[in-house]
Amino acid sequence: MNFIRMRGAASTALMRAQYRAFTRQIPLLYLTLLANSAAVAFTFRSLAPPWLDCYLPIGLGCVCVVRLAMWLRAREREFDRSQLIRRLRVTMILVVVLGAAFTFWGLALYPYGDAYARGHVAFYMGITVIACVFCLMHLRSAALVLAAIVNVPLAVFFLLTGNPVFIAIALNIVLVSGSMIVILLIYYRDFADLVESKEALLTQQRTLQELSDLNHSLANLDPLTALPNRRRFFSDVEALIGSAQNTMFAVGIMDLDGFKQVNDLYGHVAGDRVLVETAQRLRSLVTPSVTVARLGGDEFGIIARDLSNAERFASFCAELTRISALPHTTNGMTTRLSGSLGLAIYPHAGASAEQLFERADFALFHAKTHSRGQAVTFSAEHEIQIRRSSAVEHELCHSDLREELSLMYQPIVDLRTGRVTAFEALARWRNARLGPVVPNEFIRAAEHCGMIHEITLILLEQALAFLRRCPPALSLSFNLSALDVASAEAVDRIVALLATHRDIASRIRFEVTETAFVRDFELARRAILTLKAHGARVALDDFGTGFSSLSSMDQLPIDCIKIDKSFIDDIVLRERSQSIVKTVFDLCKNLQLECVVEGVEALQQIDVLRTLGCAYVQGYVFSRPLAERDALALDVQSPLRLPAREAAVE
Ligand code: C2E
Ligand code: MG
Ligand code: MG
Numbered sequence: 001m002n003f004i005r006m007r008g009a010a011s012t013a014l015m016r017a018q019y020r021a022f023t024r025q026i027p028l029l030y031l032t033l034l035a036n037s038a039a040v041a042f043t044f045r046s047l048a049p050p051w052l053d054c055y056l057p058i059g060l061g062c063v064c065v066v067r068l069a070m071w072l073r074a075r076e077r078e079f080d081r082s083q084l085i086r087r088l089r090v091t092m093i094l095v096v097v098l099g100a101a102f103t104f105w106g107l108a109l110y111p112y113g114d115a116y117a118r119g120h121v122a123f124y125m126g127i128t129v130i131a132c133v134f135c136l137m138h139l140r141s142a143a144l145v146l147a148a149i150v151n152v153p154l155a156v157f158f159l160l161t162g163n164p165v166f167i168a169i170a171l172n173i174v175l176v177s178g179s180m181i182v183i184l185l186i187y188y189r190d191f192a193d194l195v196e197s198k199e200a201l202l203t204q205q206r207t208l209q210e211l212s213d214l215n216h217s218l219a220n221l222d223p224l225t226a227l228p229n230r231r232r233f234f235s236d237v238e239a240l241i242g243s244a245q246n247t248m249f250a251v252g253i254m255d256l257d258g259f260k261q262v263n264d265l266y267g268h269v270a271g272d273r274v275l276v277e278t279a280q281r282l283r284s285l286v287t288p289s290v291t292v293a294r295l296g297g298d299e300f301g302i303i304a305r306d307l308s309n310a311e312r313f314a315s316f317c318a319e320l321t322r323i324s325a326l327p328h329t330t331n332g333m334t335t336r337l338s339g340s341l342g343l344a345i346y347p348h349a350g351a352s353a354e355q356l357f358e359r360a361d362f363a364l365f366h367a368k369t370h371s372r373g374q375a376v377t378f379s380a381e382h383e384i385q386i387r388r389s390s391a392v393e394h395e396l397c398h399s400d401l402r403e404e405l406s407l408m409y410q411p412i413v414d415l416r417t418g419r420v421t422a423f424e425a426l427a428r429w430r431n432a433r434l435g436p437v438v439p440n441e442f443i444r445a446a447e448h449c450g451m452i453h454e455i456t457l458i459l460l461e462q463a464l465a466f467l468r469r470c471p472p473a474l475s476l477s478f479n480l481s482a483l484d485v486a487s488a489e490a491v492d493r494i495v496a497l498l499a500t501h502r503d504i505a506s507r508i509r510f511e512v513t514e515t516a517f518v519r520d521f522e523l524a525r526r527a528i529l530t531l532k533a534h535g536a537r538v539a540l541d542d543f544g545t546g547f548s549s550l551s552s553m554d555q556l557p558i559d560c561i562k563i564d565k566s567f568i569d570d571i572v573l574r575e576r577s578q579s580i581v582k583t584v585f586d587l588c589k590n591l592q593l594e595c596v597v598e599g600v601e602a603l604q605q606i607d608v609l610r611t612l613g614c615a616y617v618q619g620y621v622f623s624r625p626l627a628e629r630d631a632l633a634l635d636v637q638s639p640l641r642l643p644a645r646e647a648a649v650e
Contacts, residue, residue: 565599
């Protein structure tokens with residue numbers, strides 16, 4: 001099939017090339033024919049009858065002139081395949097008709113001439129056929145037909161005259177015509193080969209072009225959703241900056257809240273379906289001024305070029321978050337995600353694509369932490385926060401952290417005895433330039449700039465040294481970052497340090513947050529198993545604030561759950577919080593896990609927790625985090641003193 005098409009294409013190309021080359025030689029052909037015929041007519045002017053010497057050649061000459069004019073008129077036109085075939089066919093017919101007519105005319109004149117005039121006829125026919133065949137060399141069949149139409153009657157005619165001179169002339173003409181035909185055939189083959197190989201080259205170039213076009217579109221397209229990809233998104237933003245001349249436009253990043261859980265619970269095929277569906281919904285908002293792209297994972301990029309009407313833009317953003325929050329049906333189950341959107345406006349938020357993207361990402365982070373499922377636009381306040389974060393990151397990288405980092409220790413109390421059973425080590429950083437920086441801030445900055453593993457090791461060394469000085473009955477909780485748990489190398493360094501304190505390793509309890517499991521459940525699970533294999537225990541910190549999939553609780557090799565402060569804040573007044581906390585206590589009992597309640601600040605909370613069967617408590621009600629010296633000075637044999645009830649009420 002392909003072969004036929006190729007040949008078909010090539011023969012069209014050949015035909016076109018033949019036609020083009022032949023058209024260039026047509027004037028020469030007719031002019032030679034006309035001039036040579038006029039010369040013969042002149043020789044026979046008083047020898048032959050007028051019909052032969054005058055009317056017939058004039059008639060034939062007119063046909064030639066009309067034909068020549070037609071050729072000249074159509075010289076510049078392009079013809080399709082069928083038109084070409086038709087024109088070449090007409091040419092062939094004319095070659096036959098005119099060839100035969102002129103041959104007849106030449107041979108008809110012969111009997112009227114004297115020896116010179118007859119010689120002129122022989123010369124005219126021989127030389128003219130050679131010239132015409134050469135002019136027709138690009139139309140092989142026409143050239144061969146003409147040679148045959150002229151030479152065969154000519155040779156037969158002269159042979160029949162019995163005149164040895166004319167017989168010799170006829171033989172000469174036939175021989176020369178024969179060699180000429182051989183040359184013509186060779187030339188024609190080379191010509192056809194050349195056209196074919198040129199056509200093959202063109203086809204190859206076309207294929208290469210098509211491949212490169214395909215490659216280009218694939219390189220710019222996300223294969224799953226068929227939306228433009230990250231690379232295209234960035235080049236669009238760059239192009240827009242290049243042409244914007246300070247005209248405002250918005251760069252947005254949308255992230256699906258809860259997508260990871262869909263992937264974990266229902267599998268990647270279901271996750272892919274959610275992404276494709278979300279892409280379809282977002283595509284419905286595409287207009288000439290709105291572009292949507294998939295940046296990777298569950299992140300989509302949006303470029304909105306028309307911000308002239310603030311209200312319309314606000315409702316566009318609301319529509320974006322609304323459609324991404326519509327339910328998805330996965331495996332017969334309906335899942336509802338939400339889409340948080342971070343926006344950065346050019347030129348206020350940044351002058352380059354990277355800057356705009358970073359700022360939109362920062363706004364997205366804010367949307368995700370403070371207003372899930374909504375749009376947040378990067379603001380001046382965010383700018384101050386970014387400056388502060390980079391100052392913190394800068395100091396983290398350039399300060400003597402061994403000198404500046406320290407730990408405070410907050411007691412964890414057994415509610416049944418009132419005695420301290422453990423401490424939680426809490427990091428503190430007093431920087432030479434920034435002063436004290438709160439842990440939430442510098443831990444996040446350290447995670448961002450890649451210093452977190454370093455910091456964890458410095459603090460763990462301090463924590464182990466402290467634990468060594470504590471009474472043997474006490475254990476120590478130590479916080480790990482989700483990034484520590486997600487890095488096999490960091491875990492190796494932690495267990496290497498732990499191995500140098502093997503005798504007290506069992507008194508260390510690492511606290512990991514749920515985010516560690518959201519990132520990569522299997523990796524976090526393996527990290528915890530490694531820590532436990534080295535004797536340490538593991539607690540799930542801030543329980544209830546993250547994904548808290550109870551179904552995966554029994555797959556987690558943890559020893560303890562720490563219920564987050566947010567569940568305790570309203571536990572005195574809210575029965576619902578009491579039920580939730582009671583459920584977690586029961587769960588821990590069933591799974592044989594320890595349970596610590598964090599952030600207990602009031603005596604009334606202690607009363608409620610006691611009735612719910614709480615065992616361990618940590619909070620300001622017993623003690624704030626203590627400096628090392630104060631923590632070591634605590635009498636762990638006696639119950640920790642609670643504040644007086646009146647004072648607590650105050
Ligand atoms: P966390 O691990 O949940 O630690 C408990 C936080 O609650 C501590 O804040 C503690 O001071 C505070 N807290 C304890 N009882 C009460 C209370 O009754 N009321 C109130 N309002 N707060 C209470 P801190 O020390 O500011 O630490 C904040 C977070 O920073 C920690 O939360 C932990 O996520 C992180 N962090 C602290 N130290 C480290 C560390 O060494 N490594 C890592 N990776 N993270 C740490
Ligand atoms: Mg903790
Ligand atoms: Mg906590």
